[in-house]
Amino acid sequence: MVGGGQLARMTHQAAISLGVPLRVLARDPGESAAQVCADVRIGDERSLDDLRAFAKDCDVVTWDHEHVPQELIKALEEAGTACRPGSDALLHAQDKLVMRERLSSFGAPCPAFSHVPSRAPLAFLEAFAREHGWPLVLKATRGGYDGKGVWVLDALDRDTAELVNRLLDEGVDLLVEEHVAFRRELAALVARSPYGQGAAYPIVETVQRDGICHEVISPAPGLDEDTAAEAQRLALDIAEHLGVTGLLAVELFQTDSGLVVNELAMRPHNSGHWTIEGARTSQFEQHVRAVLDLPLGSTEATAPYVVMVNVLGGDDPDVYPRYVHVMAHDPGVRVHMYGKQVRPGRKIGHVTALGDDLDEVRERARHAADYLRWGPAMKERG
Amino acid sequence: MVGGGQLARMTHQAAISLGVPLRVLARDPGESAAQVCADVRIGDERSLDDLRAFAKDCDVVTWDHEHVPQELIKALEEAGTACRPGSDALLHAQDKLVMRERLSSFGAPCPAFSHVPSRAPLAFLEAFAREHGWPLVLKATRGGYDGKGVWVLDALDRDTAELVNRLLDEGVDLLVEEHVAFRRELAALVARSPYGQGAAYPIVETVQRDGICHEVISPAPGLDEDTAAEAQRLALDIAEHLGVTGLLAVELFQTDSGLVVNELAMRPHNSGHWTIEGARTSQFEQHVRAVLDLPLGSTEATAPYVVMVNVLGGDDPDVYPRYVHVMAHDPGVRVHMYGKQVRPGRKIGHVTALGDDLDEVRERARHAADYLRWGPAMKERG
Structure with a gap:
């Protein structure tokens, strides 16, 4: 996996279960995934030499982000490296104009x-x-x-x-x-394997704050079945049309006149972190299975409601002492920290809660995330 | 964690979520945990020098197995290293005679x-x-x-x-x-923190084959509530009497006249692998939380029935091609492979299934484990 961020870190956790050795290309040994993976290569994903050295002996190369230049991916492909998703698909997650033109060409709803x-x-x-x-x-x-x-x-x-x-x-x-006047934002997460198998997760509601995904609720509360099925179908259609292998996250606007595609990502996505505990197969394992052309796992939810809230950095660089309160307060909340240096406002982890009562689940997840950020000062700051 | 086996491997997966850096002492870089951990020290756990070098800068030292000699653990403790469980507690998992004498002294039922x-x-x-x-x-x-x-x-x-x-x-x-004439074998898994907090998982039935734990069913089918509560209480009592920090697994015989303690282990245990998907907090995360004196996580089950079956090595050293059938056959079954070289009869992984219908769940887990071992020949061989 090219890139050493938290997505590679969590992909490593999933790959361990499958006995799949994950090699990571990171720019710096301090990066989130580089801290925890056994096979880390340090290099620059914008250097073809570094990419080539990294990809040597890999069965499949995949991506933690969209920032590897097209021409370098193409060069890897031409040398026979299996890149999944491939350059042709990934282009649509790298270039918003290409994406809009392509999606419009087969009738996917765009602004x-x-x-x-x-x-x-x-x-x-x-x-x-x-x-x-x-x-x-x-x-x-x-x-x-x-x-x-x-x-x-x-x-x-x-x-x-x-x-x-x-x-x-x-x-x-x-x-x-x-500018799309939307009622709310949704996300559709699907996987597609080279064989052509597809799998769709429940449609979630995403709540953004300052342009960053802040909270994800699965399933999207009150979403009618038809719209949910339409969103899943739309994401599967896009994955097939674009030839995506691996995960595809489709960020959607729900408007009075229907769904509109906002953005695409072809990798594990923040809107899918809830699947670690909330779905039978986490998005990270699903991505590994998809890019290796293994049969896809069940996307069934494990609870009626699952809420994920991102943990952002606060003023205090040492989050660890705040674990005590969060874990004692709520033994059921799941904490995921990324090993990142705390900077105010930076995504440094996420928490997940699940259960039967949405309001309660949401309150639990928010409390944990706010406390991890601010500690006892959360009431004034949150 | 001293020892580079699959228990350390799965503990690493859990430690990643908590942002806890796990260092592993392995004898060989090819060991199960050494393959996937970023911080691996190669050494011999029977050498005090190796242990000391390993433990330097560790906040807490814990164990993947019981084979570190008492006197070495005591030497670490005397040098100020926090060992959890400590030598005094661990002795009872190392010496069966000491264990029997101690348990009998406070009335725990023994043969x-x-x-x-x-x-x-x-x-x-x-x-x-x-x-x-x-x-x-x-x-x-x-x-x-x-x-x-x-x-x-x-x-x-x-x-x-x-x-x-x-x-x-x-x-x-x-x-x-x-020789205890038992109806069946049960296991009680609890955690205890230095602070003294305890947490008990549901009581499971374990099915042994050739002296090896083969199948684990959670909760133990048909176990009456009183006996289940007694087993949990017994394990918590033992943990407290022995001053255990971390996990304690108590293997039990269920007899016509009540419960009898068979063996103790003070670490993540094969009878608790089902908790990865089957409980809100996996035994691996629980062990990390306990030895770090963090509040313990919820032990609540995530499904009415959870069955884990060990995957043993068959004749074919390459298990990977058999993933395709297992995953296509049952998208909900969870596969955990340990990266170990396949030798006939060796534990090389486990699978977990969960759901409402015990017979079906058991059949699913058995099918996956048998297929991973034997492939299409499972009918003749299994």
């Missing part, structure tokens, strides 16, 4: 979108807004994640003009989309 | 037992048999596991005489016990 031309971009945006209304959503076609590379434009004022001109001057390729 | 004197041992055994009847169970006081170091004596014949004399000549210290 209105267009490439922003470098010539007369402001006039173009004004015309786009006349058709679709303000606000607009401006996105870098490549390189964004967790809210980075996305800007909401309220009007064509001086700030907007400065931003757009600066980005284009910096060579950032831009996409504009209509 | 009749006695040390076998090196002078006139056969006359002694004959007298013991006159009181308790044949067969007798002869045990090495130290060093046995998985049926090794245990012999059932049917009569004082020439074979018995030869065996006893040979063992004594070799310097093996011997214990004799009455």
Whole structure:
């Protein structure tokens, strides 16, 4: 697995059970996965030499993130390395414009979108807004994640003009989309194997805060069966059309007129962390099974409600003493920490609670996450 | 954790979630845990120098097995290393005679037992048999596991005489016990922290084959509530009396006249592997929490029935191709492989199934384990 973040870390936990040796390419031995894996190679995923040395003797190469340049993945593939997902599929998780064009080509519901031309971009945006209304959503076609590379434009004022001109001057390729008035955000997580088997997890509701996925509720409360089935089918269709191998997470807007695709990711995804305890097969094991072309595991939920809340860094770099309260307060809450240095607002772990009563489960997960962040000061800070 | 077996391997999986760095002392880099852990020290747990070098900078030292010599653990403790369980407690899992004497001293139910004197041992055994009847169970006081170091004596014949004399000549210290006529075997798994908190898992039935734990059913089918509660209380009492920190597994005989203690282990135990999916907190996480003096996790079962079956090695050293059938046949069965070289009859992994219908769950787990061992030949071989 290329990348040494928490996704590789949790994938390693799953791979251990299957007796599958996981090698990780990390930039630094201190990275989340590098701390816990036996087979760590230090290198830069933007260097073909490093990738080649890493991939030697690997049966399959897969990705912890979308930031490996296309041309390098293609070079690996040309040399005979099995990359899953492959470059053609992964491109749709790397380039938002390519993704929009492709999804639209087979009728997957997307917001209105267009490439922003470098010539007369402001006039173009004004015309786009006349058709679709303000606000607009401006996105870098490549390189964004967790809210980075996305800007909401309220009007064509001086700030907007400065931003757009600066980005284009910096060579950032831009996409504009209509702003979708959504009721809430959902996520559909599916797996697809090279053989073509597909498996869909229950549809979840994701609650974002500051552009970061903060809380995930499985199943999405009150979601009607038809819409849930439609979301699963949509994600399976996208996986098949794009030839995805491994996991595909489809972030969705639920609107008054139906579902709209927001973003795609082709790897274990924050919206699927709940599956570690909440589904018979965790997304991490499912990804390993899918990329190795093993039969996929059951996606059945293990409880009526499962809630995952991300743990963000607070002011105190030492989270460990706060375990005592969290574990004593709630022996059933599951704590997952990523071994990351605590910085305020950084994702450093997640907690999961499950049970029959959604309000109670949600309160338990929130309490644990807030306490791990703030300690006894959570009431003032949370 | 001293020892590089599958218990350390699975403890590492649990420690990762807690963000607890686990260092492992293994004799060989190919050992089960050494294959997957980031921090592996190669050394011999019977060497004080190796143990000291290993334990340096560790907050707590714990054990994957009972084979570290007492005097070395005591030396570590005297040098200020926190050993959990400590030497005084662990002695009762290392020396069966000490265990029997201690348990009897506070009324824990044991079979009749006695040390076998090196002078006139056969006359002694004959007298013991006159009181308790044949067969007798002869045990090495130290060093046995998985049926090794245990012999059932049917009569004082020439074979018995030869065996006893040979063992004594070799310097093996011997214990004799009455043979308990049990209905079935149960196991009670509890955790105890240095703070004194205790937690008990549901009582399971264990099915042994050739002296090796083969199948575990949670909860023990048809066990009445009183006996289950008594077994849990007994294990918690033993943990407290012996000052155990970490896990304590108590192997029990269920007889017509009540429960009898068979063996003790102070570490994650084969009879608790079902907890990985079958309990809110796995025994591995529980052990980590207990030895670090963190509050203990919920032992609640996640399903009405959970069955674990050990996977033994068959004739074919390559198990991997058989995953395809096992996973396709039953997407809900959980496979845990230990990365061990396949040798016929060797424990190389386990599988877990869970659900509402015991017969079905048991059949699913058995099928997966048998297929992983024998492949399509399972019908003839299993």
